[in-house]
Amino acid sequence: MLETLVKNSRTSVDAGVYEIRGAARGGRSIKWKEGRAALITEVKLASPSAGWIREGADPEEIAASMVRGGADALSVLTQPLLFHGSPEYFARVRRSVDVPMIMKDIIVDEAQVAAAEALGADYMLLIQSVFDGGYAHNMDEFIEMGHNRGVRTLLEVHTAAEFERAQNTEADLIGINNRNLDTLEIDLGTTEEILAGRNTRSRVISESGIKSAADIARLKKAGAAGFLVGSGIMGGRDIEGTVREMISAC
Numbered sequence: 001m002l003e004t005l006v007k008n009s010r011t012s013v014d015a016g017v018y019e020i021r022g023a024a025r026g027g028r029s030i031k032w033k034e035g036r037a038a039l040i041t042e043v044k045l046a047s048p049s050a051g052w053i054r055e056g057a058d059p060e061e062i063a064a065s066m067v068r069g070g071a072d073a074l075s076v077l078t079q080p081l082l083f084h085g086s087p088e089y090f091a092r093v094r095r096s097v098d099v100p101m102i103m104k105d106i107i108v109d110e111a112q113v114a115a116a117e118a119l120g121a122d123y124m125l126l127i128q129s130v131f132d133g134g135y136a137h138n139m140d141e142f143i144e145m146g147h148n149r150g151v152r153t154l155l156e157v158h159t160a161a162e163f164e165r166a167q168n169t170e171a172d173l174i175g176i177n178n179r180n181l182d183t184l185e186i187d188l189g190t191t192e193e194i195l196a197g198r199n200t201r202s203r204v205i206s207e208s209g210i211k212s213a214a215d216i217a218r219l220k221k222a223g224a225a226g227f228l229v230g231s232g233i234m235g236g237r238d239i240e241g242t243v244r245e246m247i248s249a250c
């Protein structure tokens with residue numbers, strides 16, 4: 001799956017998907033409140049594992065409901081292939097909300113980092129296994145390129161070894177993905193196992209497979225400082241209400 005996702009990103013780069021002219025303002029950071037974790041909600045119309053989640057939905061309307069529900073930040077998919085995301089969706093949402101936004105994509109090329117800046121993204125996603133697997137090179141340079149362009153990095157890991165390596169980078173946030181990107185299996189125990197007995201200096205976001213306030217309470221207990229939730233919100237009827245309920249457990 002990872003190989004397919006990387007190929008898709010290269011196809012999108014070659015097709016000019018990330019050639020964006022624009023100068024939206026970025027540079028926001030997530031506001032952490034004492035004793036409370038942060039909820040990042042994802043505008044996700046489709047995914048490789050689920051297919052369409054909310055076909056034909058309006059990204060701006062979804063984003064507005066999420067913000068009304070209290071989301072601390074939004075993640076917006078920009079990858080067209082398999083995710084049905086697009087930089088245009090990101091730009092529309094960017095113009096309509098003022099919370100921090102993450103450009104969610106499989107980033108393998110400098111053109112995508114430049115696009116993050118042009119779109120006014122506050123954070124971009126980098127995936128440790130993309131670099132460890134040799135699908136892209138020199139992750140530290142990507143993090144630096146982002147910083148030079150005013151874009152922070154959410155660095156995603158899935159194993160304890162990746163987590164260790166991520167802690168020795170300049171990434172601004174570390175995300176533990178509960179989804180295995182090769183098998184697509186989800187296990188919330190991934191976050192618990194990686195954080196067990198660890199005193200981490202980084203803020204850790206638990207990502208994927210979170211469906212309820214009870215899941216959030218469980219992962220907060222494990223030491224996560226934030227949560228990234230897509231399908232668990234996008235698949236239901238009441239986006240604002242689901243976000244509000246999840247926020248109550250943060």
Ligand SMILES: O=C(O)c1ccccc1NCC(=O)[C@H](O)[C@H](O)COP(=O)(O)O
Pocket residue numbers: 001005042044047048049050177179181184207208209210228229230231232
């Ligand atoms: O969501 C997928 O099926 C997927 C498959 C392969 C690579 C990445 C994938 N998702 C990207 C994400 O990081 C998730 O959208 C995000 O963590 C939210 O996950 P969820 O709450 O489970 O929708």
